[in-house]
Amino acid sequence: MNIAILGFGTVGKGVYEIIKNNGLTFLNVTKIYRRKGSKMTLPIETDDIDSILNDDSIETIVECMGGLEPAYDFVTEAMKKGKNVVTANKMLVATFYDELINLSDDHDVYFLFEASVGGGVPWIENLSRVGFVDDVKGFKGILNGSTNYILDRMTNEGLEFDEALTQVQELGYAEKDPSSDIDGDDVLYKTIISANVASKKSFSMEGVLKYGIRNILKKDIDYFKEHDFVCKLIAEYDRDTNAIMVMPELFGKEQSISNVALNFNYVELYCNSSGKLSFEGQGAGKFPTGFSIVEDLIRIEQHAVVPMLTTEKVHVKYEKFDNKFYVRYKDDKVEILDGMTESEIRNDNIAFIAKIN
Numbered sequence: 001m002n003i004a005i006l007g008f009g010t011v012g013k014g015v016y017e018i019i020k021n022n023g024l025t026f027l028n029v030t031k032i033y034r035r036k037g038s039k040m041t042l043p044i045e046t047d048d049i050d051s052i053l054n055d056d057s058i059e060t061i062v063e064c065m066g067g068l069e070p071a072y073d074f075v076t077e078a079m080k081k082g083k084n085v086v087t088a089n090k091m092l093v094a095t096f097y098d099e100l101i102n103l104s105d106d107h108d109v110y111f112l113f114e115a116s117v118g119g120g121v122p123w124i125e126n127l128s129r130v131g132f133v134d135d136v137k138g139f140k141g142i143l144n145g146s147t148n149y150i151l152d153r154m155t156n157e158g159l160e161f162d163e164a165l166t167q168v169q170e171l172g173y174a175e176k177d178p179s180s181d182i183d184g185d186d187v188l189y190k191t192i193i194s195a196n197v198a199s200k201k202s203f204s205m206e207g208v209l210k211y212g213i214r215n216i217l218k219k220d221i222d223y224f225k226e227h228d229f230v231c232k233l234i235a236e237y238d239r240d241t242n243a244i245m246v247m248p249e250l251f252g253k254e255q256s257i258s259n260v261a262l263n264f265n266y267v268e269l270y271c272n273s274s275g276k277l278s279f280e281g282q283g284a285g286k287f288p289t290g291f292s293i294v295e296d297l298i299r300i301e302q303h304a305v306v307p308m309l310t311t312e313k314v315h316v317k318y319e320k321f322d323n324k325f326y327v328r329y330k331d332d333k334v335e336i337l338d339g340m341t342e343s344e345i346r347n348d349n350i351a352f353i354a355k356i357n
């Protein structure tokens, strides 16, 4: 299969090196698209996107540029020209899910995005397979390694949030601007994509409850430790209530999820036939993410793709949450509340909130 890689940064290089180093000669990278002015060293590098989109010998595009533009234009144009698309771009997939799935259907091409959620963890493929056989009742898990690292260091080393954030940035796990990680946007994209695959719908991101860990303090962690809880930033979907949310949650120390250390990802899904299934691994990085893209390429090569279904965009509506919640208000008062409504959760006076499991 002839392939073009768009964007040659961390993930793009990971894909290229895995194919070369592992002798996957049936995957033939014939072009690499780079930004104009980039220092190019390989003869297959080009800054002319039309030379890729108009090349009928290229069957599959691997999009590793990130962002919405020009990724959206290139990906949709490629599908209209009969090319398969594999992408790691969670923002693109979460934003245009229904449109991109329908476009791939209309043009009889594959559109795969395993690497967009959970890095090297084989999550999306398994979620879609389970959904093909049975209904996925829900999922819950850690889908952001940087915030897991921060929470792990705060819990196990007693670090303040800022100290743990600096560590995670020095290790290269978080961007210079860490907002997307610590405010929960990165997890929101991944939760929406996963909920879409699980439900065969297309959820709008608008109005989804999303809390990050920007405001967590050492004194919150001290309180959780005193009460034998561990805090994790959680991606959650429940089929029966249609609840999709991104929120810090507290778990008993003995639960598997509490023991997910450093920058690892961990996610559980629930279905009647299989019961609980859990997936754990490296959620980011050059080779884990590149690996998931190569897995998608092999699925295309083997025509072993579970069909993805979708609907028009649906909006999330919440019922009352019956759980207990830990709430610290801006005036420093702490309360444990038994059940909360959506509007109570959205109270502007809350500095930090965590759902108790």
Ligand SMILES: NC(=O)c1ccc[n+]([C@@H]2O[C@H](COP(=O)([O-])OP(=O)(O)OC[C@H]3O[C@@H](n4cnc5c(N)ncnc54)[C@H](OP(=O)(O)O)[C@@H]3O)[C@@H](O)[C@H]2O)c1
Binding pocket: 006, 007, 008, 009, 010, 011, 012, 033, 034, 035, 036, 038, 064, 065, 066, 067, 069, 070, 088, 089, 090, 091, 115, 116, 117, 119, 283, 284, 285, 286, 289
């Ligand atoms: N890194 C991870 O561990 C990881 C994990 C899962 C998913 N992802 C997703 O994978 C995608 C790529 O991430 P990355 O970490 O590989 O980013 P990256 O290292 O910044 O690489 C992106 C590459 O795309 C190029 N690029 C960006 N915009 C371009 C444009 N308009 N025209 C041409 N080239 C362009 C960049 O060129 P310049 O260097 O010239 O800007 C760079 O070479 C993102 O969607 C990200 O969310 C990443």
